Each structure stands twice: as C-alpha cells, then as structure tokens.
Amino acid sequence: MADPLQHAYLNGRFLPLADIRISPLDRGFLFGDGVYEVIPVYGGHLFLLDAHLDRLARSLREIRLSDPFDRNGWISLLESLIERNGGGDMAVYVQISRGADSGRDHRLPRDLPPTIFAMAQPFNGVSAAVRESGVAAVTLPDSRWARCDIKSTALLANVLLRAAAEDASAQEAILVRDGHVTEGASSSVFMVAEGVLRTPPNGHELLPGTTRDLVMRLAREADVPIQEQRFTPAELAGADEIWISSAMREVIPVTLIDGRPVGNGRPGPLWQLVYDRYQDCKQRIIAGEAA
Numbered sequence: 011m012a013d014p015l016q017h018a019y020l021n022g023r024f025l026p027l028a029d030i031r032i033s034p035l036d037r038g039f040l041f042g043d044g045v046y047e048v049i050p051v052y053g054g055h056l057f058l059l060d061a062h063l064d065r066l067a068r069s070l071r072e073i074r075l076s077d078p079f080d081r082n083g084w085i086s087l088l089e090s091l092i093e094r095n096g097g098g099d100m101a102v103y104v105q106i107s108r109g110a111d112s113g114r115d116h117r118l119p120r121d122l123p124p125t126i127f128a129m130a131q132p133f134n135g136v137s138a139a140v141r142e143s144g145v146a147a148v149t150l151p152d153s154r155w156a157r158c159d160i161k162s163t164a165l166l167a168n169v170l171l172r173a174a175a176e177d178a179s180a181q182e183a184i185l186v187r188d189g190h191v192t193e194g195a196s197s198s199v200f201m202v203a204e205g206v207l208r209t210p211p212n213g214h215e216l217l218p219g220t221t222r223d224l225v226m227r228l229a230r231e232a233d234v235p236i237q238e239q240r241f242t243p244a245e246l247a248g249a250d251e252i253w254i255s256s257a258m259r260e261v262i263p264v265t266l267i268d269g270r271p272v273g274n275g276r277p278g279p280l281w282q283l284v285y286d287r288y289q290d291c292k293q294r295i296i297a298g299e300a301a
Contacts (some may be wrong), residue, residue: 012068012131012132012133012134013131014027014033014094014129014130014131014263015027015100015129015130015131015132016028016095016097016195017035017091017094017095017128018030018091018127018128018129019091019126019127019128019129020032020088020126020127021125021127021291022126023092023125024091024094025125026109027201028298030127032093032110032125032127035110035111035112035113035114035168036107036109036110036125036238037106037107037108037110037111037122037164038108038125038274039107040114041116041164042101042110042162042163042164042165042166043073043105043107043108043163043164044073044105044107044108044125044162044163045066045069045070045073045075045160045161045162045163045247046103046104046105046106046161046162046259047062047063047065047066047069047103047104047161048062048101048102048103048104048158048257049062049091049101049102049135049257050101050102050257051086051098051099051100051101051102052058052099052295052296053098053099053129053294053295053296054076054090054092054097054098054294055062055298056085056088056092056102057216057292057295058220058224058257059085059088060081060292061223061224061255063081063084063222065161065218065220066104066106066161068194069160069162070106072157072159072186073108073159073160074118075106075124076124078106078124078126078234079245080235080300082203087128087198088102088104088128091128091130092130093239095130097197099132099133099134099135100130100131100132100133101131101132101133101174101257101258102128102129102130103124103128103129103130103131103280104126104127104128105127105128105163105229106125106126106127107271107297108122108124108125108143109122109123109124109262110125111120114154114182114233120137124193127144127270132142132256132264135160135260136259136260136261136285140262140263140279141277141285142199143265143277144262144263144264144265144266144272145180145181145254145262145264145265145266146179146180146181146182146264146265146266146267146275146290147180147181147182147183147184147194147252147254147266147267147268148174148175148178148183148184148267148268148269149182149183149184149185149186149191149246149267149268150174150175150184150185150195150197151185151186152185152186152187152192152215153171153246154168154169154171155167155168156214156215157214158192158193158214158215158216158217159212159213159214159216159217159218161215161217166246168195169210171183171185172195172196174195175195180266182194182195182196182197182254182264183195184199184246184252184264184267185256186243186273187215189242189243190210190240190241190242191210191240191241191243191246192210192215192216192243192256193210193216193217193219194256195258196256196266197219197255197256198200198216198219198221198222198225198254198255198256199246199253199254199255200222200251200252200253200254200255201241201245201246201248201249201252201253202249202250202251202253202278202280202281203245203248203250204250205234205235206235206236207226207229207235207236207237207259207280208236208237208238208241209222209226209237209238209239210237210239210240210241211237211239211240219255219256221255221256221257221259221260221261222255224288225249225253225255225261225284225288228284228287229280229284229289230278231287232283232284233288234280234284235281238294244269247267247268247270249273250272250273250278251263251272251273251277251278251280251281252264252265252267252272253281253284258283260282260288261281261285261288263277263278263281280287
C-alpha cells in the first residue's frame with residue numbers, strides 16, 4: 011500500500027502528517043474508543059460521500075459520541091484535504107476518538123473534546139492482475155466482538171484474521187460464525203449460484219457496507235436476481251462465483267477458496283458485468299454527474 015500523502019488534519023488544523031501528534035492518553039490509543047471511515051476519491055471527487063457520512067454518524071451514535079460536524083462541515087474539511095494533497099485519485103481516512111482524558115479510566119468521560127483526524131493516501135483501484143486472475147481467500151472462524159456493525163478502530167481481531175489468511179497464501183479471510191458466513195476480515199462477501207447473487211443480510215455481526223450497497227444496486231439495474239440471505243461455508247464452496255467488496259478494493263473476484271477453484275477458477279461473467287458498471291459509475295462521478 012502506498013505511503014500516506016503529506017497533508018493531514020487534526021482538531022481544526024491542517025498540518026504535515028509527519029508533524030501530527032496525539033496524546034498517549036487519547037482513548038482511541040488506550041482503548042480503541044473511536045470510529046472511522048475510508049472514502050474513495052476519483053478525479054478529486056468524493057465517492058458515495060453521503061453513504062459514508064451516514065454510516066459514520068451511525069457509528070458515532072452507537073458509541074455515544076456526537077457528530078462533530080454537520081454535512082456541510084464534513085464536505086468542507088474533506089474537500090480542503092483533497093485540494094491540499096493535489097486532487098486526483100486517493101482514499102480519505104477519517105477517525106474520531108472520544109479524546110484525551112486526564113488518566114486511564116474505563117468509565118465514559120463526560121464532555122471530553124473528541125480527537126478528529128483525517129489523512130489521505132494514493133488509490134489506484136483494482137489492478138489488472140486481479141481483474142485477470144482474481145484472488146484467493148480462506149474461511150476462518152469469526153473471532154471478532156459482537157458489534158461488527160460499528161466501524162470501530164478496535165481492529166486487532168481483523169488484523170490477526172488477515173494475517174492468518176496471508177499465512178495461507180490468501181488475500182482475504184472470509185469469516186464464519188454459528189455455521190454461516192458473515193463477511194471478510196476487511197470486506198463484504200457475495201456468492202453467485204444458479205444466476206442468483208446472494209449476500210448476508212445486515213445485522214450486528216457484520217458491517218453495513220457502502221460499497222456492498224452500490225454493488226447490489228448496480229446488479230439490480232442489470233437485472234441480476236439478488237437475495238439478502240445467510241449461507242453456509244459449504245454453499246460458498248459450491249458457488250459459481252464469489253466476490254468481495256470494500257471502499258479500497260471496489261469489487262473483486264475470489265477465484266480460489268480454501269485452496270479449491272471457484273467455478274472454473276477464473277473471474278465470472280456476472281462479476282465482469284457488475285465491475286464494468288462500477289467503473290462506469292466512477293466515470294460519471296469524475297465527470298461531475300450523479301452516480
């Protein structure tokens with residue numbers, strides 16, 4: 011992954027990223043007491059901004075933090091960050107923690123000023139190698155906490171699951187809880203069987219994906235049948251196609267699952283159809299049109 015870009019934001023100031031300093035008593039540092047969002051930027055234009063800000067606001071509500079900005083305030087901050095970093099294609103990272111307390115205490119403090127941080131890094135989208143060959147994934151037990159619907163900065167379980175996937179020469183871990191697939195360690199999961207696109211329904215056990223929602227919308231527009239329905243690892247293993255999606259990965263095909271080919275072992279036709287529509291959607295954003 012490319013190094014972050016030079017200019018960042020912290021608590022009302024734009025600074026060189028190398029000069030950013032956060033207190034060691036910040037509750038985000040001590041407890042993972044914070045939430046975040048990653049928003050793609052194409053041609054200097056924020057992609058799916060409303061959906062990302064809606065999810066950020068929901069995560070803040072769920073951890074009992076007030077949103078520090080209204081919609082116009084967020085737009086102003088993020089557009090300034092993009093401009094200061096030269097525009098073009100990038101990913102903007104926003105993190106809000108409960109702030110720096112006077113000591114380490116598990117109790118929720120009252121009226122503590124939050125820590126608001128944002129940075130950007132280059133973003134190149136899906137590589138030609140992934141488009142041609144897809145990626146490998148492994149299924150692993152879902153060892154995360156019970157509120158995966160909150161986009162929390164406490165991501166140790168996700169990090170370890172992704173490391174376990176890499177140990178198995180795979181690019182993603184697809185997680186299983188109570189006998190059903192939930193999501194990837196850093197992605198939403200789809201499977202195609204008999205021409206029907208299936209994805210697990212939203213709930214506390216998985217993050218409501220903004221990219222997932224766009225993928226579903228594009229599939230519906232292409233008249234692809236969709237079911238928001240749980241499925242088992244065995245059903246996943248027998249799928250004709252498997253996809254994963256996220257803001258940074260867009261939508262990519264999984265062509266190897268637990269060491270076995272998915273379908274014919276190549277990216278499938280429905281993935282190609284939705285991927286092409288996804289790229290068209292991006293180009294409309296770049297041209298200043300509605301997605």
